[in-house]
Amino acid sequence: MRVLLVEDDRAVAQGIRNALRGEGYTLDWLADGQEASCALRDERFDLVLLDLGLPRRDGLALLRDLRARPDADVPVLILTARDATRDRIEGLDAGADDYLVKPFDVDELKARIRALLRRSQGRAQPRLEQAGVSLDPARHEVLYHGQPVNLTPMEFQLLHQLLARPGTVLTRERLADTLYGWHESGPGNTLEVLIHNLRRKLDSGLIRTVRGVGYLIEDTP
Template identity: 55%
Template sequence: MHILLVEDDAPLAQAVDAGLRQNGWRCDQARDAATARIALVDHAYDAVLLDLALPGGSGIELLRTLRARYDATPVLIVTARDALSDRIEGLDAGADDYLVKPFQFDELYARLRAVARRSSGRVAPVLRCGGVELDPARRVVTRDGAAVALSIHEYRTLLALMERQGRIVTREQLEDLVYGGDGAIESNTIAVYVHQLRRKLGDDLIATLRGYGYRLGQARA
């Protein structure tokens, strides 16, 4: 598994990182909210270990941003906040589990394995448009039954459009859903992803409504 560890306590982060690697897992570290946001946009992780008190932002807001763009990556909150209200807020924001510091490392690894297992068995509806199917649970896209390889940003663009079939989605909305509203990107970035999706999945899949945005399932206007 490839894990993102979001933790600003350097000694603890190094200890957790070492333990994860000993268990055969890959681990990337983020010490603040901004770095974590970039990592979550640029990579597809199998799970996230998330502290709540972070420099430059709240772990809860980071989690809400992740879920707002339909990213179902398992998240295990690991924090010193042990109040019931904090646990409820974290779980309601979309966390899969909640572990209070200090903790035993064996319990951390066991909980991480558990959220990963639950995620792999999670039932999610397969989205369809014509001959294109998107399976969010497996992150698999097919065209007429054949698997199609997409970049993570192409996949998120397609997911955002398929979740809103028949509705116009503006470029600004797509940028927010794909990138979480963080960071400056080129003005034509979404257009490039749409072009790539048409090339891989068919010219008629995504309509451009000039001056408005994009809509799935109709020929270009």
């Protein structure tokens, strides 16, 4: 899952990046409200972590502009030191999906992120299950017909992305953005290698290739 962190305090941003590094997310960071507004207009993210006191454009103004767009349904979690009740109400009424006051416990942050992602995907259960595969985002556990499967972090992240949208073709570009974000890169065939590894470790027919477009996992009853 691709997360945009908008936070102008470098130490706080680095702490969040460290906390989420092992959670299977690709985290892109911006410290400027105007730059974040442009990024949200031009690129796709699964979740936004938004500070309010930002250079050039305040977080609430950014959020209101985002929610004014008919296609902007990305979940937003406000992370701020503003703890007054009126600030919480203003943030939620501006379009935030959740509100967390600094300083916060990183385990609570992780749990809130998982809950927002579940809600945005239209599901209530924490586990993703399809075709004998069961993935638990909180435990970073994958089972195939009840047996544990050992995946690398990138294999886990790719499988998570595909299982979260069964029956939907995810383009190569979208999957690559999810895996690498802005500041990472890999060999040109990395996506194909990851798909090959998942098929080998799970089931050769689990992930279907849609030639010229991308990949999908069929939605089975």
